[in-house]
Amino acid sequence: MIFIKAYVVTNILGVFAFDREGKVIVHKLFPKKPEVIAEKLKESRKGEIIEEERTVLNKLRLAGYKEVIWDKRAKDGFIACVYDPDHRGKEIAKEGFRKLAMDTRFVTTQAELNEIITKVNAFLTKQEVSKVKDDKVIMQVVGIVDDLDSSLNSLSERLREWYGMFSPETVRKVKSHEKLVEMLSRSAGEDEVKNFSKSLHDLYKTRDSLSRYLESACKQTIPNLSEVAGPLLASRLLSLAGGLEKIAKLTSSTIQLLGAEKALFRHLKGKGKPPKYGILFGHPLIQNAPKPLKGKVARLVAAKISLAAKTDQYSEKNEGKRIRKELEKKVGELTKNRG
Template structure:
């Protein structure tokens, strides 16, 4: 909607038409904040004067005080709505999953070291902690070790449940991205970019190296080669391609993922042809290995 800065110094013009579109001319089912967020005006006007003339404000100072309250409320509502969006929930879920896995693995090392002094058959890692959590402790030391192992088992279980949540929600928040990348990688890309909208606005070259920022900065400082891929390395189409073709595979995958993210953000409709196009491109890239092998056999 037209701002007061735009309208400053302008004639009121058609007061009736302007007042009908003004943020302070609200209906029974609207609040000033709703009109600030969603309202429009066909033309600028002297809104403070119109507000005073209509009785919506006692004077210009009162008008601006009401406007401030309405804009703050509208902004707060917009932020709350954005934070509850599906892509933000994925962002928090994948970060929480990674944190739970990291802490579980770190604590598992401590438990394994401690448990080795008390139990001859103590296992290692998270699986060892899951087994320890089922023991009946004897004495204070064993009680503490079993208690800590139980915490590790709970964190590992929580990480699994978070992964299940991601797998169920990613296809809803980003159907094309989830179909091409897989739910967890899709959520991880959204997390690294800071949301689906920022991801959709990034060029494919940037998406390609998301997660490899340290290597990229080292390259920019002249301390290493340019990274070919970031977190998308975990995708089968990159990880399962021979090293000399991974650059091509990464570019092809990043290009399609960028298109998928843009479709998800701007339209939200599922496009199965993206998967077919990516599959065809990867078959072409991987065929190089077969051609090279065939040439070597011919020799």
């Protein structure tokens, strides 16, 4: 008898498909190399369909199965894939893990299996440690970028006042600090003004280079948070929270008020209104929201940022685009209902 549904599980051994009774329908083992297994598990957890999963799906389709249930949102063009993070196959695989390892001849002894498990977990842990290090790098770089922005703004203002003594008309005409610096670095008549402008121009280029590096690092290390919040805001939230692990543990209401601590303390002392948001004000959905709805939109944004941070910390899945679309849809509905 052929069942139309199969439950697909990917673990250290490989990829297994179970029927409703818990019997193995088909399977595809991983190469018995811990480093390769760790890499395949990493790719699978990101939501990618790896080679072994593709093989199992094809075998199921040829056997007449119409639908697979698994814990990823990835779709196959030839068989229906249903997402269920807690499907029955996972429990079956967990309870029968060691028996599966022996029955499929993946190993011949429990000691051999223990050794492989230890080595695979070591490689996975090494990847997590690398993520933590990247996390700290992002926090340092965004601090440097913010310091550069502050210094450039102050020094450019000084340059504007200085050159304004020689050519007030030019200073009034060029509103952008950066454009004024670039212009003066090439054409200023006073040597000292020109030299100072060149130094500032180099700092602007350094800031831009670091910003590009920061964006790339964020997309690689915290892809979901970057997609939902934007790389720069994501890195600042990370810095305020103290790291990815910490922001993943924060409630959405706490995330909503990150950067508004002083205003919150003033309110608690009875010296002002409660803040509706902190650094989240920089999110475009909040900036573009009607004033009466900014607080509600901030709550929606904070909730999805919390979800994105948890996804980055606790899984390898790329859910950022889906989370962002859900957020945009909810904000759109909120704005529409108001109208």
